[in-house]
Amino acid sequence: MTEPDVSPVVEGVRQFVRREIAPHVARFEAQDEFPQQVVDAMAGLGLFGMVIPEEHGGLDLPLEDYVAIMEELGAGWSAMPSFLNSHCTVARLIATYGTAEQKARYLPQLADGSRRAAIVLTEPSTGSDLKQVRAQAVPQPDGGFVLSGQKIFITNGQRARLHMVLARAPAADGKGPISLFIVESEAPGVEVSRLIDKMGFKHVDTAELRFDKVRLGPEALLGGEAGKGLPQVLSMLETGRLAMAGTAVGMARNALAVALQYSKDRETFGQPICNHQAVQIHLANMATQLVASRAMIGEALRHKARYGRADMLASMAKLFVTEATMQITQDAMRVLGGYGYVAEFPIERLYREAPIYVLTEGSNEIQRIVIAREMIKADGPERLGLV
Template sequence: MSHDVDEMEVVVGVKRFLQSEVIPRVAEIEAGDEFPQDILDKMAELGLFGMPVPEEFGGINLSLAEYVAIMEELAAGWSSLPSFLNSHCTVARILTLFGTDAQKSNYLPRLADGSGRGAISLTEPGAGSDLKSIRTTARENADGSYTLSGDKVFITNGMRAGLHLVLARTIPAGNASSTESNISLFILERDTPGFELTRLIDKMAFHHVDTAELRFENVQLPKESLVGGVIGKGLSQLLSVIEVGRIAMAGSAVGLARAALDTALRYSQERQAFGVPICKHQAIQIHLANMGTELTAARCLVREAVRQKEKLGRADMMASMAKVFATEAGINITREAMRVLGGYGYVAEFPAERFYREAPLYMLTEGSNEIQRNIIARGMLASDGPTLLGLV
């Protein structure tokens, strides 16, 4: 990510939007149950739902550097905002890269203008990050259509999305079962018969972001619903873009940590103890120094992951490093912010309490950090691993 990204027109526009229309309302929105549709409508006007979509389909086709910078800004303003966008943009990115011409023409304009929000349905009750173990099946019928059956869980935007990409074990016509190589992605519209939302999951934070359990009961899909039109490409299609989601998640964690540090800095300069602002006390300064150092290191690692992804096309190891470090830095920094605020850090009147509840999600989603560490280790042990790390 170049230094100039922070001043690019679209990033500046997002900052203005957050300062004028979001940040002053966050406490009120968080305290209520009403879904902030007006904010999402404004995000659509800014083109944010079309960030990865080519201009010919109504998108704004941002670079990865711009995309990650915007996700950081959104999280710094209100940390729920990236959750409305990241999985949606993954859907749009997959269809942009791998969709047939008809799929692009049909779906990308709706995704770009926000009239059709996207969700990606991967995780299952018995198969978390192990996507090769999914049990949802798409059985090919004699006429080339598919019958989709199975369950998905922890699906972000699962209730409000109009378009789902569903990962399924594909069983070609005439076969009794599927092999690991026959995992595919399918396009599913929300109103398709047999598609059911079975439960909304109550979470410790991010209450305005719906997280759903879904069921597919003999859902009939046309042959045109198979992404790219070729069976067995689902995992490779996912793997080519999922590291973008991980880098964006790392950038979002940096944004949340920025907000926590800003809260702690301002409070420490205003709060008096023993006759001086508490920022004058060495104990508080140690917390602030740790927060600032860890935040800066996290942002640098995110930007290095962006650089490698843009230069090499794949950046599995570096994306995982950025995701691990930035998300765990977010947990540390929000905890430190709570300590700077003392008792006020534990009450809902101050945002530090919310930051502390929100931070763990980043560690768990887009592939848990345990999975990321496996990816990192494999990358380090690969023949070019030390070279990619700049160690040789």
């Protein structure tokens, strides 16, 4: 398979993954412990600061490189982008909306990975519909807040030392303004109430968090302005979705490479199974889906570079690529036969991991709603990239 030309920084990550990660993935997966050495190596490469401006110690990479790095990491060991994606979203939120003090205090620590971050939005009673969040930040006479509430499914929730929490002010009708708050994990009242067991990504912690009357200073309010939480979060989704699509392409690339090699090595009825047309159909479908996936991401990136935003195309890319990746991992399993189902080969793991991308960063049902809404509200189809 040919690989597209990439920038030196992406090439550096690709070589790092090939040399230091890919050969050891089976061992990492078998170990029942947090892969701190991998996280340290990513920090050493500056990856925790990918989206942070250089003046605050980051690499400030262009979006194309960020997405391409997610692909390389996803192709090497899909757990790695999971450590990074929500961290980078928080970093981007602070870099975009933070006050000068918030940037100076947090961005250098986020950039060198000494403080990892979690994005804390979902609650037991609401995920897609974030307008319904119930966590409360009660304003105090000194300008600070007292934060209480429960959050669920938080990636990095246990190990993160900075939580970006969505909460609302109290109001008689329960619909007080929603804001984002920067909460340090050391603050009294921040508690990991439960770790959640899940189908894949065993090494990435997913936690339920409880905030029990956590006292926050006025400086905890992102950007210093109340009521901006939802637009701030929503503005990050476009890049988050492209990063997720990049990760999914990496996983699909891995699945196809394993299936293709296996089909050449495995013989039935006196010949390699890649000579059987039924297997060739699987391989052809997988490769076509993979190339189409990359093209979708490229289209969204080009449109964004030209017009500044590409919400519809980013949603299309996330929708198409993540569904394709689910299909590709399933097709790979068929090519490997029984070996696709056992842990000796990576396919059973990729098959378990792929669905998460369909469900999160806006489920794929929500992506379809975004796509239709963007089309309906647009002035002209050329602004959407449809003509």
